Amino acid sequence: MAEGQLARRMELVIPETKATWPERLAFATAAREALRLQHNAKGADFRAGRITKEAFETYVAETFRPRSAAISEAINTIKFDPPADVMADVDLDNQIRPTTSPTG
Amino acid sequence: MGTEDFTTYTEVDPNSHISVTSTTIDADVYENEEAYVYADKGADHFGAAFEHDIEVTPDDWSSYWSEMGFGILTNVVDGWKDLRNLSKQAVGIQLYGNPSAITFYIRDCEDGSNDSGGAVAEGTTRYLTIERTSETDIEARIYSDSGRTTLVDTISTTITSGRRYRYIMPASSYHVGQAQEAFATVANLDLNEAAAAGFARPKVNGTLADGRGALVA
Numbered sequence: 479m480a481e482g483q484l485a486r487r488m489e490l491v492i493p494e495t496k497a498t499w500p501e502r503l504a505f506a507t508a509a510r511e512a513l514r515l516q517h518n519a520k521g522a523d524f525r526a527g528r529i530t531k532e533a534f535e536t537y538v539a540e541t542f543r544p545r546s547a548a549i550s551e552a553i554n555t556i557k558f559d560p561p562a563d564v565m566a567d568v569d570l571d572n573q574i575r576p577t578t579s580p581t582g
Numbered sequence: 583m584g585t586e587d588f589t590t591y592t593e594v595d596p597n598s599h600i601s602v603t604s605t606t607i608d609a610d611v612y613e614n615e616e617a618y619v620y621a622d623k624g625a626d627h628f629g630a631a632f633e634h635d636i637e638v639t640p641d642d643w644s645s646y647w648s649e650m651g652f653g654i655l656t657n658v659v660d661g662w663k664d665l666r667n668l669s670k671q672a673v674g675i676q677l678y679g680n681p682s683a684i685t686f687y688i689r690d691c692e693d694g695s696n697d698s699g700g701a702v703a704e705g706t707t708r709y710l711t712i713e714r715t716s717e718t719d720i721e722a723r724i725y726s727d728s729g730r731t732t733l734v735d736t737i738s739t740t741i742t743s744g745r746r747y748r749y750i751m752p753a754s755s756y757h758v759g760q761a762q763e764a765f766a767t768v769a770n771l772d773l774n775e776a777a778a779a780g781f782a783r784p785k786v787n788g789t790l791a792d793g794r795g796a797l798v799a
Contacts, residue, residue, distance in 0.1 A: 510736055513736075514733045514735070514736065517733045518731070518732050520731075521729075521731030521732050521733075522731070524731055525729075525731055543713070546736060547713070547715035547721070549736075550715060550719050550720075550721040550736065550738035551715065551716060551718075553697075553738060554695075554719050554739060554740045557697075558695060558740060
C-alpha cells in the first residue's frame with residue numbers, strides 16, 4: 479500500500495479576535511457551514527456540466543476533505559473542552575426541564 | 583470500488599425482522615428486541631484511518647421517539663443499546679427522533695462523546711461517508727444524493743486514540759424493552775478497501791509512522 483498525502487494536513491486558523499470559547503466555537507462552526515456551501519457550489523457546477531467529474535473529485539479529495547478534517551478537529555477540540563467559568567454556570571438539576579415530546 | 587455482500591454477514595434476528603440481500607439490509611426492528619447484522623473482519627482491521635460509504639433510509643419510525651444504530655465499528659458483538667449505554671469499544675451512527683425529524687448522531691460509545699445533525703424525514707435516503715480523519719477525530723458527512731455532490735451536514739466527534747476495531751455492524755436495533763418501531767434500510771456499504779479501477783478519488787486507508795492516516799491511490 480503506497481503512502482501518499484496526509485489525510486489530515488491542514489489546520490483551522492482561528493483569528494486572534496475570536497478569543498473566547500463561544501467565539502472560537504462559533505467561528506469553527508461557521509467555517510463548517512462555509513465549507514458546506516463551497517462544496518455544494520462545486521457540486522452544482524459539476525451537475526450543470528460547468529466542471530468535469532475529474533475536477534469535482536479533485537476538489538473533494540485535495541481541498542474539501544482535508545479542510546473538513548481540519549474543521550472537525552477544531553470543533554472537537556473546542557467543544558469537548560469548555561472553560562471552567564462556563565462549566566460553573568451549569569446547573570443540571572434546574573436548567574434542564576421536560577418538553578412536550580415523549581422520550582423513546 | 584465494491585460494496586459489501588451482506589449475505590456473507592452474520593444475522594442475529596430472533597424475530598425474523600431483518601431481510602438481507604447482497605446490497606441491502608431491510609431492518610424492520612423494534613426497541614424490544616436484540617437484532618443486528620455484523621461481520622468479523624479480523625482483529626485491528628479498522629485502523630488509524632478509514633473511509634466508509636453507506637446509505638440509509640428511515641422507512642417507518644415510531645411517533646414516540648425511537649432509535650437504531652448503523653455504520654458501527656466495534657470490538658464486541660452486541661446490540662447498539664449495550665454498546666452505547668455500557669461504554670463499550672465501539673463507534674457508530676444512530677438515527678433517533680420522531681417521523682418528521684429523525685436526527686443523525688455520531689457517537690464514540692467508549693467515552694460517550696457525540697455530535698448530531700442532518701435531520702431527515704421518513705422515506706428519505708441519505709448517503710453518508712464516515713471517515714476517521716485522525717487518531718482522535720471521526721466525522722460523518724451526510725449527503726442528499728448518491729453522487730455526494732450536495733452536502734446536508736457534517737457531524738463529528740472524538741474517537742479513542744489508538745483504538746482499532748474488529749467487527750463492522752451495518753445495522754442494529756436499540757433494545758430498551760419498548761415495542762416501538764425503528765424501521766430502516768441500509769444499503770451499499772463500501773469500505774473503500776478494494777482496488778479502484780478507473781476511479782480517481784484517493785482513499786484513506788494507510789497509516790503513516792506517526793499514526794496519522796495516509797491517502798492511498
